[in-house]
Amino acid sequence: MIIGSVGTGCSSTGTVTRPPSPSLVADERALALPPPGGPAIIGVVERSRGNGLEQTISLATTARVSGQNHLKIEFYGADMSSGPSAAFRTIDEREILREAAAAIPSVRLSRRNAFLQNTYGPFAYAAGRSAFGDTCIYAWQQIRAGTTSQGIGRNFGMIQVRWRLCDAFAGEQQLLSAVYGYTITGTFDGPAWDPFGEPNRADSRLGKTGYPIYPADSAALGGLSMGYAGGIDPRRTAAMTSHPSRRSARPSQPAPKGPAQARGPSVPSPDQVARQAAADPSASAQPNETVKRPAVTVPSPETISTSRP
Numbered sequence: 001m002i003i004g005s006v007g008t009g010c011s012s013t014g015t016v017t018r019p020p021s022p023s024l025v026a027d028e029r030a031l032a033l034p035p036p037g038g039p040a041i042i043g044v045v046e047r048s049r050g051n052g053l054e055q056t057i058s059l060a061t062t063a064r065v066s067g068q069n070h071l072k073i074e075f076y077g078a079d080m081s082s083g084p085s086a087a088f089r090t091i092d093e094r095e096i097l098r099e100a101a102a103a104i105p106s107v108r109l110s111r112r113n114a115f116l117q118n119t120y121g122p123f124a125y126a127a128g129r130s131a132f133g134d135t136c137i138y139a140w141q142q143i144r145a146g147t148t149s150q151g152i153g154r155n156f157g158m159i160q161v162r163w164r165l166c167d168a169f170a171g172e173q174q175l176l177s178a179v180y181g182y183t184i185t186g187t188f189d190g191p192a193w194d195p196f197g198e199p200n201r202a203d204s205r206l207g208k209t210g211y212p213i214y215p216a217d218s219a220a221l222g223g224l225s226m227g228y229a230g231g232i233d234p235r236r237t238a239a240m241t242s243h244p245s246r247r248s249a250r251p252s253q254p255a256p257k258g259p260a261q262a263r264g265p266s267v268p269s270p271d272q273v274a275r276q277a278a279a280d281p282s283a284s285a286q287p288n289e290t291v292k293r294p295a296v297t298v299p300s301p302e303t304i305s306t307s308r309p
Contacts, residue, residue, distance in 0.1 A: 022047045031055050032073045032161070035181025039069060039165070050085035052076045053186070063134040063166035065106055072162040075186060077193045091142050091160075100126050100138035103164045107136045118180045120196070125163070125179065127172050135172055139163040139179045145197030157193035159184065 025046045031053070034041065039059040047054045052075040059069040076086065100109050109126035116123055118141075125139035143159040161184075165175045188194060205211040 025055075030057050031075070031184065031186030032057060032071055033183045033185060034059065034071065034178055035183070039167075039178065051078065052086060054086075059165070061166060062168045063130070063136070064132040064168060065104065065130040065134045065136065065166050067104060067106075067164070067166065069166060070162075070164050071182065072160075072164075073184070073186070074160040075157070075188070076160070077157040077188050078190075091140065096124075096140050097126070099140075099162065103138055103162075104128070104136050104166065106130060107134075107166070109136070109138060116176075120159075120161075120184065123161075123179060125176070127175075130166070132168070134166050134168050135170060135175060136166040137163065137172060137175045137179075139165075139176075141179075143184075144195050157188045157195040159195050 022045050025044045027041045027044055029046075030041060030044050032055070034057075039061065041057055042060055043058040045056045045058070054074045055072070057071040057073070059071060061069040063069075074086070097109075097111065107128040107130045109128040111126045112124070116125070120141065120143045123139055123141035125137050127135070127137045129135055139162070141161040143161065144157075163179055165178060167175060
């Protein structure tokens, strides 16, 4: 026993290792990005697993409800590390609703039954409003090829996506625009684990007669903006909109009395010209020239009426 213990101790390297645990990574290493316009990324926590990788991407928020906005993405595939593997599971309706309630505990969410689909396929969500007036949604999506092709294990990878979004100024449709417009930047190493499946073929009607194609008559939902681009503060924008008097810092001018007068160059009347010349004779162009009042004839209303044919 003593000899065996000594042999075991001599065979170990004694290297200090770090067990797999969540770690902060740079924002540029996020496996998914929100759409242009927001919400902004404020931190990325990554966890390695035996059969994949998981990231929780924290997002900016203006809501007063407790909790942090985030985009969670999980990649399930082949063995990637020595850590514990995650269960390879599909979406369960009851479990998803429990996830939503845990992510936004103070808001009563209602499951939306409309069929929705973004670039990566179908997704679903639940929405509600907090006691403070914040709009909240919890969206989920599973990205996986519908059928396998060219051998066992083809398109066997899977991606799970979760959105938790609450905002004090954005509506439900604006929050949904983030789910429509986000981009997945991560991928699997090798085509056998591609979760997106084979690319779609072109529409058979393209290039044929009898099938006219017209421009879209309405903008896509993904064109909606959450208003975070360019450093705009949604709270300040809303306050300025609700109080138009605060838009300008210039003091208000007293309103002129009497009827409104058109703005433009001021033309002095003949009486004003004569009074100015009498007060300042040196203003004349010639020393011996006398100021003459121009003859101005203003017809009376009777003259105007009698002069018409």
